[in-house]
Amino acid sequence: MARSRGGGDTPGHDALTATRDALAAVFREEAGRLAASVTRILGDFDASEEVVQDALLAAWQQWPIEGLPDRPGAWLWTVARRRAIDVLRRDMRYQERLRALSFPVEQAADDDRLMLIFTCCHPALSPEAQVALTLRTVCGLSTAEIANAFLASEAAIIQRLTRARRKIAEARIPYRIPADDELAERLSGVLAVIYLLFNEGYLCSAGAAPQRRDLTDDAEWLAALLASLMPAEPEVLGLLALIRLHRARAATRFDAEGRLVLLRHQDRARWNKAEIAAAADLVVRAARLRRPGPYQIQAAIVACHAEAASWASTDWLQILLLYDALLRQQPSPVIRLHRAVAMGQVLGPQAALDETDDLAGDLDRYHIYHATRAEFLRQLGRGYEARQADERALGLTANPAERALLEQRLT
Amino acid sequence: MKYVLLFCGDEQDAAAFEAMSPDELAARYAEVGAWFAEHQSKIGATNQLQGPASATSVRFGLEGQPVVTDGPYLEGKENIGGYAEIDVADLDEALRMAKTWPGRGAVEIRPVMTR
Numbered sequence: 001m002a003r004s005r006g007g008g009d010t011p012g013h014d015a016l017t018a019t020r021d022a023l024a025a026v027f028r029e030e031a032g033r034l035a036a037s038v039t040r041i042l043g044d045f046d047a048s049e050e051v052v053q054d055a056l057l058a059a060w061q062q063w064p065i066e067g068l069p070d071r072p073g074a075w076l077w078t079v080a081r082r083r084a085i086d087v088l089r090r091d092m093r094y095q096e097r098l099r100a101l102s103f104p105v106e107q108a109a110d111d112d113r114l115m116l117i118f119t120c121c122h123p124a125l126s127p128e129a130q131v132a133l134t135l136r137t138v139c140g141l142s143t144a145e146i147a148n149a150f151l152a153s154e155a156a157i158i159q160r161l162t163r164a165r166r167k168i169a170e171a172r173i174p175y176r177i178p179a180d181d182e183l184a185e186r187l188s189g190v191l192a193v194i195y196l197l198f199n200e201g202y203l204c205s206a207g208a209a210p211q212r213r214d215l216t217d218d219a220e221w222l223a224a225l226l227a228s229l230m231p232a233e234p235e236v237l238g239l240l241a242l243i244r245l246h247r248a249r250a251a252t253r254f255d256a257e258g259r260l261v262l263l264r265h266q267d268r269a270r271w272n273k274a275e276i277a278a279a280a281d282l283v284v285r286a287a288r289l290r291r292p293g294p295y296q297i298q299a300a301i302v303a304c305h306a307e308a309a310s311w312a313s314t315d316w317l318q319i320l321l322l323y324d325a326l327l328r329q330q331p332s333p334v335i336r337l338h339r340a341v342a343m344g345q346v347l348g349p350q351a352a353l354d355e356t357d358d359l360a361g362d363l364d365r366y367h368i369y370h371a372t373r374a375e376f377l378r379q380l381g382r383g384y385e386a387r388q389a390d391e392r393a394l395g396l397t398a399n400p401a402e403r404a405l406l407e408q409r410l411t
Numbered sequence: 412m413k414y415v416l417l418f419c420g421d422e423q424d425a426a427a428f429e430a431m432s433p434d435e436l437a438a439r440y441a442e443v444g445a446w447f448a449e450h451q452s453k454i455g456a457t458n459q460l461q462g463p464a465s466a467t468s469v470r471f472g473l474e475g476q477p478v479v480t481d482g483p484y485l486e487g488k489e490n491i492g493g494y495a496e497i498d499v500a501d502l503d504e505a506l507r508m509a510k511t512w513p514g515r516g517a518v519e520i521r522p523v524m525t526r
Binding site for chain 1: 503
């Protein structure tokens with residue numbers, strides 16, 4: 001594995017980078033497990049954070065010199081245990097908890113990480129705090145990495161995390177898997193956090209800041225972790241499939257100049273067919289559990305697109321029916337707008353335009369509403385109005401890739 | 412773990428309350444009574460408050476001198492109509508109680524500081 005060369009005191013630049021990459025991968029696997037076990041035993045989110053950070057810091061300093069241990073998780077656990085005992089010495093229930101700490105020499109059961117996820121995504125915390133806490137505690141990102149991903153200052157992220165941890169302690173947000181009667185609602189909160197992370201990464205991956213951390217990677221990792229911990233929850237599988245289906249086609253979303261490429265113009269030969277097939281299987285597996293939900297339906301819609309040989313030969317009727325199902329679950333003007341595109345393919349541009357005109361009140365400030373309307377108007381030969389709609393869209397978006405596409409249309 | 416539930420409402424909630432018929436009002440009070448009965452073992456001090464029009468505030472100036480003014484301290488459209496102190500295991504249990512509150516409006520949950 002990643003050992004430094006020679007005497008080990010001064011590794012070369014490449015070796016150092018390789019070591020750091022290997023460390024980052026190990027951290028992501030181990031940080032959440034470690035935090036979960038320590039939190040369970042100490043029963044204190046804040047104190048466990050301190051212990052976990054000390055252990056990770058020790059690894060960060062020693063591993064590049066001494067080499068990666070055979071069992072990194074056990075190594076971290078040993079260090080964390082030593083620190084946790086120090087913390088417990090200050091605690092009245094020292095003896096009782098010390099016993100718990102000496103027994104599980106093995107790493108935590110996976111259930112512990114599930115508790116950690118549910119605590120980090122508790123609805124009593126703000127969405128921003130839920131995201132930051134999940135990245136920090138479950139994924140093991142440093143505060144600098146989180147700040148970099150959200151283009152925020154590290155001080156702001158540290159403050160957000162400190163407030164969230166204080167609230168967990170002061171309001172006594174519990175550390176456990178929610179009871180059956182609230183599991184569905186709480187799980188949908190967790191999925192919303194992961195999807196938010198994914199979208200945050202997906203929307204800004206236009207290449208403007210290649211050194212920025214790829215949050216879609218973290219989102220997929222989290223969804224996969226959740227799917228392994230809750231394999232009988234179809235919406236978890238649905239979200240994982242949705243993320244993988246998007247990522248399998250990510251390479252064709254922008255052209256060489258960084259302009260957004262619409263689905264109908266994307267080079268489908270460059271899509272990752274194997275990943276698409278695997279994700280589509282996941283959609284089928286979820287459907288067999290017979291509890292449909294918004295993530296499964298969205299994944300099914302994206303699978304229809306991903307498996308079609310071309311824009312024209314896409315199964316639009318199937319997509320329209322899926323949108324109808326999605327609307328029943330989640331009535332929203334944005335979903336109606338997407339459905340209008342499928343309507344246009346099945347029923348023609350006039351029906352689609354009538355449908356979008358109906359949404360003007362809700363979506364007048366939404367650039368994609370105007371860009372979509374422009375498409376229908378163009379298909380109906382109403383070029384002047386189409387131009388006006390594109391101009392309106394351009395005035396409403398700051399995203400450089402989207403602006404480039406609209407400007408190209410207008411010239 | 413002790414929390415205080417603050418039963419809050421805004422002008423709209425107050426208007427909806429005013430618009431209720433005597434029968435509807437009686438039914439609502441019965442629901443609220445049943446809620447208190449159901450959670451009796453967890454509820455400590457609790458009171459419904461007279462409306463904000465009945466409030467008097469004492470504010471302290473920069474020098475610490477008290478100034479008596481008419482009206483509530485919390486200005487704006489929302490006000491607190493009552494409170495209940497509860498003793499439950501954790502926030503999830505407090506949330507579970509608050510979610511079944513039949514009095515409408517909003518319920519704010521505040522942990523009680525322990526020393």
